[in-house]
Every structure is written in structure tokens, then in C-alpha cells.
Amino acid sequence: MPRIAYFGPQGTFTEQAAMRFEGELVPVETIPLAFAAVRAGDTEFACVPIENSVEGAVPATLDALVRDEPVVAVAETVLDVRFSILVRPGTTEIRTIASHPHALAQVREWIAAELPGVTSIATSSTASAAADVERGEFDAAVTAPVAVHHYKLDEYATDVLDVPDARTRFLLLRRPGQLPQPTGADRTSVVVTTPDRVGVLSELLTELALRGINLTGLESRPQKGKLGTYRFYIDVEGHIAEPRIGDALAALHRHSREIRFLGSFPKADHEPVEAHNAEFAAAASWVDAVRKGERG
Numbered sequence: 001m002p003r004i005a006y007f008g009p010q011g012t013f014t015e016q017a018a019m020r021f022e023g024e025l026v027p028v029e030t031i032p033l034a035f036a037a038v039r040a041g042d043t044e045f046a047c048v049p050i051e052n053s054v055e056g057a058v059p060a061t062l063d064a065l066v067r068d069e070p071v072v073a074v075a076e077t078v079l080d081v082r083f084s085i086l087v088r089p090g091t092t093e094i095r096t097i098a099s100h101p102h103a104l105a106q107v108r109e110w111i112a113a114e115l116p117g118v119t120s121i122a123t124s125s126t127a128s129a130a131a132d133v134e135r136g137e138f139d140a141a142v143t144a145p146v147a148v149h150h151y152k153l154d155e156y157a158t159d160v161l162d163v164p165d166a167r168t169r170f171l172l173l174r175r176p177g178q179l180p181q182p183t184g185a186d187r188t189s190v191v192v193t194t195p196d197r198v199g200v201l202s203e204l205l206t207e208l209a210l211r212g213i214n215l216t217g218l219e220s221r222p223q224k225g226k227l228g229t230y231r232f233y234i235d236v237e238g239h240i241a242e243p244r245i246g247d248a249l250a251a252l253h254r255h256s257r258e259i260r261f262l263g264s265f266p267k268a269d270h271e272p273v274e275a276h277n278a279e280f281a282a283a284a285s286w287v288d289a290v291r292k293g294e295r296g
């Protein structure tokens, strides 16, 4: 059975996401360590969070995707997110509450209303906060509901969430190899750095629009050198095996200083993508025939 390094420890949302894939689950403490495990070949796959509907992209994942040797996503899954507040049995007063920054951000209003004056502390994950509370370091942890089964803690509150219907998307990553087959309901991700000149981002987006390609995500992260220089993470509907997507990525390559392919894989919602592939194929065979002198 393949091994999947996931952003742990046991009881994180990422563990629940990783359980949806087939493999032996290997918890690691941080997102960069999950990437390191798959890059080093210690595990075949890594499972990490990429974006949350309330708090947005997960910066540690975006940064790790461009560092070191390439890794590509081969699958994604989306989890509904709601939080439990866990405390040590017998706790009567809460002065500190700990969790992953993305989790704290999703319950900020609840904390202000229900636990005014408590100090929020960022930890490496929701489950590591639970472990810290178990050890007596903090009074409460904001966790995934399943964490109560892994730590000797009680539920102080459940179903905590400032914004209803929050969801987090997770990626299953591996080293580059054979791509997943196109399904007609796929997503393709790339990250580009562009030359510093007027209109370059609009040129990239125009290349997509001209080919009827639907943009599903656009994120920027600093290149971390000169202030004001960015990388752009671009998600589109479609698979690189489709001519229009391959064509668009080739165009992005021409406009970019650097481009890294981050994967073509089935979308979690399985909603078919309107692809116009028949028109693209007909157009390509017409050009082919013209080149051979068979058509005018």
C-alpha cells in the first residue's frame, strides 16, 4: 500500500482528508515536512490543505509548492469544516485558546463573544493545539471534531464557526510521473513568475479567456526577494491533455519568466467542464489538412 505523509498529528482536518485516499497514513508535524517526505521518496504521496472558503489560501502550502524539486497534485478533496473547542476535564476558566492560524481566523467572532479577553495562540495545527492543551500548556484548543477521540480532552463547545458552510480543499501530491487520465471534470494548476512590465498579468488571463478556459483560482505570493515582486498561482478548469489547455499553457510559458506545472486532476465536485474540445480538434485537423495542401 502506498504511504501518504499528511499534515498531522492525528486528529487534524488534513488527516480526515487523507483518509479519503487509499494508502497508509504517515503523520508529520508541518506542511513543509509533508512536502519533504514526498520529495525525498519517504512516502509516495503527501496530503496538505490548499485553500479555505473563509480564510483563503494556505500560505505554507503555496510556498512549499515552488520550493525545491517539483511535485504535482494528482487528486483533490473538499471537507466541510466546523470546529470543536476542547479543554482538559474539570476546566473552569479559559484564559488561553490555541490553534492553527486558519482555524483561529474562522472562529474569531465566536471567541470574542463567548470567551472575551482570552489570549489566542497560534500553533502548528489544530491537533497539535489539542496535544498542547492535554499537556497543560494552554487552556483550550480549536480543533476538528474528531480530535476529541485522540486526546484526553472534553468538548467545551461543538459546531463552532463564524461563517456557516465553511469548506477546505486539500491536495494529494506526488513527484512528477504519469498524469491522471482526463475525466471531463478536471482542474489544472500552474504557478508563474512574470517579467516586470505593464499588462503582463492581463496578457496571461487573456490567453485563457481567448480559449474559453474558466479560471477557478488566482493567488499571488511574494517572490521573497525584491519588494513588490510576486508569483501567480493559476487554477483553471480542464486537463493538460486537452488541446486548448495545452495550447494555453504553452502561451503562458511564452509570457512567463518561470512556470511550474502543479497538476491536472479530477475536480472534487465532478462538475463536467464545458470544453469545446470538438471545435478545437476540428480546427486543428483543418490546419493540418491545409498544411498538407489537402484543403483550402
Ligand SMILES: O=C(O)C(=O)C[C@]1(C(=O)O)C=C[C@@H](O)C=C1
Residues within 6 Å of the ligand: 007, 011, 012, 013, 014, 015, 049, 051, 052, 058, 081, 100, 102, 103, 124, 125, 126, 127, 144, 168
Ligand atoms: O490544522 C488542521 O487541522 C489542518 O488540517 C489545517 C487547516 C488549514 O490549514 O486550513 C485545515 C482546515 C481548517 O480550515 C483549519 C486548519
